[in-house]
Amino acid sequence: MRLLSQLFLVTCFASTPSLAWAANTYSVNSLVLAQEGRAIFDHTPQRASKYVGDALSCESCHLDKGRKAYAAPMWGAYTRYPRYQKKAGRVVTFAQRVRECFIFSEHGHAPPIHGHVVRALSAYASYLTYRHGTPYGEYRFLVPTSYTPPGTGYVPPLKTTAGSAVLGRAEFRARCAVCHGVNGQGGRTASHLYAPPLWGPRSFAQGAGMGKPAMAARFIWENMPYGDGRTLTPQTARNIADYVDSHKRPKPYQAIATLWRHPSQIASRTGAQ
Ligand code: HEC
Ligand code: HEC
Secondary structure (H helix, E strand, O other), rough: OOHHHHHHHHHEEEEEEEOHHHHHHHHHHHHHHHHHHHHHHHHHHHHHHHHHOOOHHHHOOOOOHHOOOOOOOHHHHHHHHEEEEEEOEEEHHHHHHHHHHHHOOOOOOOOOOOOHHHHHHHHHHHHHHOOOOOOHHHHHHHOOOOOOOOOOOOOOOOOOOOOHHHHHHHHHHHOOOOOOOOOOEEEEOOOOOEEEEOOOOOOOOOOOOHHHHHHHHHHHHOOOOOOOOOOOOHHHHHHHHHHOOOOOOOOOOOOOOHHHOHHHHHHHOOOOO
8 A cells, every 4th residue: 555655656756747657657546446456356255255256366376466477477467468369269358358267267257347346457457567667557558469578477388298196196295285285175274364275166167277287287387385486397296287187176157258248148147247
């Protein structure tokens, strides 16, 4: 909060009114919205409860509040859209990509495209882009699309053979269970979830990006064990990813195609907002 308001003051007073000023300054409204977006990003089940069906926040996977390189950081993602996405079979905007993570990764329902949740999360991503040194932030229409700073997305596909869930089980117990639990359900203290569930009804739904072992292996190799990334061999990361993937997870409530339907049509199909 304090950091954001200080930043606002600095950018306000240090700039002169010019195009550079326009490209470097945030309006108070945008900053407030970005702040709300950060709160939703960190506490998604609490702050966007209507649209979330599991125990995961955006930050469970997009680590360090969406800032960590090679954990699909928002400062990289924001400038990457609109882009063609194979899963959707069409060109997808940033807002639609956010809504998709609600359906699969949050095992919930896509919030309205022009609603507060999507706008706040987009404002936060835009702000991170600006903070990261990509100079256009909310004025991204000034630059070409599809600019991807290094660290965007994940590390390149790992060179491994197909994973072994059997080996992965032992490796999971040795390296992951201390936080995520032997049963993969994560852990909590009285007030705080300190490691999120990796499978079962409180984790992400079928069809989520993290549910593809090759993709999960890239995330795990770089980022896990938490705070100790790049210590597993790529093959171990892949085996563990296969073991994690061998468990049951819930079916999504919405199909990806519903992202392009009018909300009233979706309500009649799923009974949700
Ligand atoms: C279970 C883990 C998980 C959770 C929780 C999650 N995401 Fe994602 N997200 C992913 C993965 C994995 C990808 C990359 C998928 C791919 O490229 O196919 C991704 C991709 C994205 C992208 C595109 C990134 C890029 O570089 O193109 C955005 C934007 C995004 N997520 C936003 C969100 C938001 C906002 C939330 C919270 C509402 C969220 N995600 C929750 C796993 C997750
Ligand atoms: C020191 C504790 C710790 C260890 C050990 C650890 N993790 Fe995590 N893991 C976390 C935390 C904490 C998060 C969520 C990060 C956040 O919210 O900022 C997380 C997130 C994840 C996620 C994305 C969220 C989800 O629920 O799917 C996956 C996948 C994951 N860890 C897999 C692993 C694997 C595989 C290992 C073993 C190689 C491992 N972790 C070891 C603490 C740990």
